[in-house]
Amino acid sequence: MTAREELPCAHFTVDKENISLWSKEPPSKMDWPLALRKPSTLCAALTFMTLVLLTSILLQGILYSWFLGTISDIRTNAQLMEGRVDNISTEGSEIKRNHGGLKAANIQIQRVNVSLNDVRSQLLRLQTGLEKASAGIQILTKSWEEVDALNAQIPELKKDLDKASALNAKVRGLQSSLENMDKSLRQQNDILQMVSQGWKYFKGNFYYFSRVPKTWYSAQQFCKSRNSHLTSVTSESEQEFLYKTAGGISHWIGLTKTGSEGDWYWVDDTPFNKVQSVRFWIPGEPNNVGNNEHCANIRAASLQSWNDDSCDNKLLFICKQPYIPSEP
Structure with missing residues (x-):
């Protein structure tokens, strides 16, 4: 909005934040009559007061706009703060729930640790078993080598075994004959004893x-x-x-x-x-x-x-x- 006022001694224009003041080609002071020189002081005072008033109005308008913007920003910030408080409450509930979950997770971790300790123990036992198995395999390997050496001797051993079997058969035959002879002799002796008694x-x-x-x-x-x-x-x-x-x-x-x-x-x-x-x-x-x-x-x-x-x-x-x- 533009306002223009005109005084006998000056001209000025107010446009929002700009103020323009000028003279309308006044006559030089030397040319003024004496009667007009005193009112010029009053005119200057009025002009100064007018400028002060306009400046005050202008500052009030600027400050009012600034205060309105500041208040709006404060309300916006308050709403944001409320939202953050709500979020913080929600997050607090989530934190509580998460805290319970953390406790449960901690218990699970402890159980897992116990299980891991058991697994470690089992692994140690398995390792010990593997070491024993490895030692056993080495012994078996040596035994197989000895078996191979013995296998090479099997043909000769078979021949000896056949000879031994034949000898054993003869021995068994002789033993059986001896047993039969012993049995027969004992029987004859028993019979002779009974016969001597009249039987x-x-x-x-x-x-x-x-x-x-x-x-x-x-x-x-x-x-x-x-x-x-x-x-x-x-x-x-x-x-x-x-x-x-x-x-x-x-x-x-x-x-x-x-x-x-x-x-x-x-x-x-x-x-x-x-x-x-x-x-x-x-x-x-x-x-x-x-x-x-x-x-x-x-x-x-x-x-x-x-x-x-x-x-x-x-x-x-x-x-x-x-x-x-x-x-x-």
């Missing part, structure tokens, strides 16, 4: 043919006192040996039964074969005469020589004892 040997058993007649029960007791029993008969060859040795003279054998209706059995617990024994009875025997013939004897010199008789009769008898090899 006879036949197919693994010793038989004693008595010379004194006894009842069947007394005969059995006598045999038991000699570690034997009245003889059983289990085969045709044994039956033939017994009746031939008895020579047709009656001898008690270990066959008996309990009562008239009882079954026959051997006193040495040999199973009684009723079907096989049929061919050893004298025809028509056993007949249990008087219901009192509960013991058997060999009466005839033939395969069919068995006879049932009263157990109280006194007859010769035959004891039987299995051969048991003596200790070497």
